[in-house]
Amino acid sequence: MEPTRERCDIVVVGGGSAAFATAVAAREAGAQRVIIVEKAPLAESGGNAMFSHTGFRFANRGAAEIREFLPHIADEPFAKMHIPPYTQDDFMNDLVAVTQGRIDRALATVLVEDSNSAVHWMLQLGIPWDVGSHIVVDGELFFGPGINIHPTGGGRGQIAAWREIAAAHGIEVRYDTPVSGLLGNTRRVTGVRVDGPDGEVEIEARAVILCAGGFQASREMRARYLRGKPDFMKVRGTRHDTGEVLRMALELGARGAGEWQGAHATPIDAGSPDFEVPVRSDGMGSWTNRYSYQYGITVNRLGRRFFDEGEAHQGYTYAKTGAAVLDQPGGTAFQIFDQTGIALIRPHAEMHLETKVEAGTLEALADALQIPREPLLATIAAFNAAIDGSKPFDPTQSDGRTTAGVNPPKTNWATAIVAPPFRGYPITGGATFTFGGLEITTDAQVVGMTGRPIEALYAVGDISGMFFHNYPAFTGQTRNVVFARRAARHALRSC
Numbered sequence: 001m002e003p004t005r006e007r008c009d010i011v012v013v014g015g016g017s018a019a020f021a022t023a024v025a026a027r028e029a030g031a032q033r034v035i036i037v038e039k040a041p042l043a044e045s046g047g048n049a050m051f052s053h054t055g056f057r058f059a060n061r062g063a064a065e066i067r068e069f070l071p072h073i074a075d076e077p078f079a080k081m082h083i084p085p086y087t088q089d090d091f092m093n094d095l096v097a098v099t100q101g102r103i104d105r106a107l108a109t110v111l112v113e114d115s116n117s118a119v120h121w122m123l124q125l126g127i128p129w130d131v132g133s134h135i136v137v138d139g140e141l142f143f144g145p146g147i148n149i150h151p152t153g154g155g156r157g158q159i160a161a162w163r164e165i166a167a168a169h170g171i172e173v174r175y176d177t178p179v180s181g182l183l184g185n186t187r188r189v190t191g192v193r194v195d196g197p198d199g200e201v202e203i204e205a206r207a208v209i210l211c212a213g214g215f216q217a218s219r220e221m222r223a224r225y226l227r228g229k230p231d232f233m234k235v236r237g238t239r240h241d242t243g244e245v246l247r248m249a250l251e252l253g254a255r256g257a258g259e260w261q262g263a264h265a266t267p268i269d270a271g272s273p274d275f276e277v278p279v280r281s282d283g284m285g286s287w288t289n290r291y292s293y294q295y296g297i298t299v300n301r302l303g304r305r306f307f308d309e310g311e312a313h314q315g316y317t318y319a320k321t322g323a324a325v326l327d328q329p330g331g332t333a334f335q336i337f338d339q340t341g342i343a344l345i346r347p348h349a350e351m352h353l354e355t356k357v358e359a360g361t362l363e364a365l366a367d368a369l370q371i372p373r374e375p376l377l378a379t380i381a382a383f384n385a386a387i388d389g390s391k392p393f394d395p396t397q398s399d400g401r402t403t404a405g406v407n408p409p410k411t412n413w414a415t416a417i418v419a420p421p422f423r424g425y426p427i428t429g430g431a432t433f434t435f436g437g438l439e440i441t442t443d444a445q446v447v448g449m450t451g452r453p454i455e456a457l458y459a460v461g462d463i464s465g466m467f468f469h470n471y472p473a474f475t476g477q478t479r480n481v482v483f484a485r486r487a488a489r490h491a492l493r494s495c
């Protein structure tokens with residue numbers, strides 16, 4: 001049967017946060033008819049945001065500016081929040097440092113310079129905000145630079161807010177409607193073919209904006225591109241990010257960018273499901289995250305440490321730590337804490353009580369975690385002895401309290417594992433999103449094999465390739481909104 005045909009101004013592919021931001025920006029830029037086509041049925045849609053608290057990293061002036069996003073917090077508790085300023089230079093330095101200088105500077109510049117206005121735009125649209133990740137020391141709240149807030153209700157709250165805003169903007173959202181083909185050729189794209197509940201439809205559009213996510217949920221594509229043991233990776237987010245739209249664009253002649261062998265992968269509870277980590281009842285992301293490792297040590301099942309747990313604030317190390325864990329025997333490891341570290345564990349890790357192991361002695365902890373006693377005790381004894389106690393332990397900042405003579409070193413927050421009861425968390429590496437994707441211009445146009453943009457084809461979010469080696473926490477959501485707005489404005493101007 002011939003597909004039915006229809007026409008709109010902008011068709012947006014995907015149903016995650018990038019797609020909604022893009023569609024709303026397109027309506028604001030003057031598009032009359034905008035259609036979102038989402039592969040997942042409504043109950044499974046919303047993309048990766050549905051499994052995240054969706055913190056946003058953006059350049060800002062610190063507490064005075066963040067106050068605008070948190071009008072519901074009274075002055076007294078707000079005064080206990082230590083929110084340092086985060087300049088555009090800070091943001092750029094972070095992007096360059098974690099990607100080891102490989103990030104495209106033009107894209108990074110746009111991301112940094114537009115980050116502040118992007119998050120303010122969301123506020124103006126009516127998206128409410130709440131207090132983001134922090135640690136608590138003596139009743140005071142300490143925030144990492146640039147990562148202070150997230151939408152109320154986390155990613156689920158963000159998607160719910162976008163759905164309302166999209167409806168108010170007259171945007172059509174079609175669920176259960178996967179894109180099965182791109183219409184057009186290497187020079188110009190003219191629309192998409194979808195396979196919806198009512199059969200095949202060809203939707204012609206002035207521009208097509210791809211927001212279909214990475215390929216982390218495709219075991220076959222992971223094995224084809226990623227290094228290490230990608231077959232055994234658990235996937236933290238949606239099961240629907242299987243990379244077929246990315247492949248369609250590559251087959252059309254689009255160029256790739258970012259690190260194709262790399263993925264954002266974090267330490268998560270070893271008992272996590274293969275896909276879609278369980279989400280906290282308040283929508284605030286997952287309780288399977290194991291991100292407090294800088295206040296303890298991590299060992300593999302042979303009882304050996306294998307990375308610098310205190311290299312930097314966890315927001316600069318967590319995205320590469322999952323791969324380090326997967327490289328260990330069995331793809332698993334154990335985070336070990338004494339009472340000093342336990343006091344600093346972020347609440348989300350406390351909530352998964354089933355896999356947490358506690359013991360009064362290190363010998364009993366080794367037995368309970370099924371790690372051979374002798375090497376584990378030797379590792380801990382050597383680590384404790386190597387701590388340079390000349391600097392005080394200070395979890396509120398990089399304290400320079402380091403080790404000497406153990407390999408790997410622990411650069412900050414080195415405290416002896418001595419105060420019982422001890423605790424161990426079995427962990428593995430969980431993929432968040434893949435780093436390889438489509439090459440885009442600063443206006444999110446997809447670049448073709450000749451180096452020229454493919455006309456009327458754009459890519460926003462994880463489907464575009466940008467990162468290498470590592471990633472500064474909470475950059476993905478900001479990138480979505482920055483490039484959503486640029487894609488929409490450019491498409492309405494030039495297509």
Ligand SMILES: Cc1cc2nc3c(=O)[nH]c(=O)nc-3n(C[C@H](O)[C@H](O)[C@H](O)COP(=O)(O)OP(=O)(O)OC[C@H]3O[C@@H](n4cnc5c(N)ncnc54)[C@H](O)[C@@H]3O)c2cc1C
Nearest residue numbers: 014016018039047048052055179213237461462474476477
């Ligand atoms: C557990 C977790 C925690 C995270 N925490 C944060 C955080 O705090 N801050 C931050 O910045 N980032 C965070 N991230 C990363 C961030 O969520 C992603 O970078 C972001 O959601 C990507 O948005 P996206 O819209 O590009 O892709 P997605 O949200 O993955 O959406 C892709 C959409 O495309 C749809 N799709 C796929 N194939 C097709 C097809 N053939 N046709 C039509 N539609 C299709 C999918 O169904 C899906 O709805 C986290 C991710 C996870 C998984």
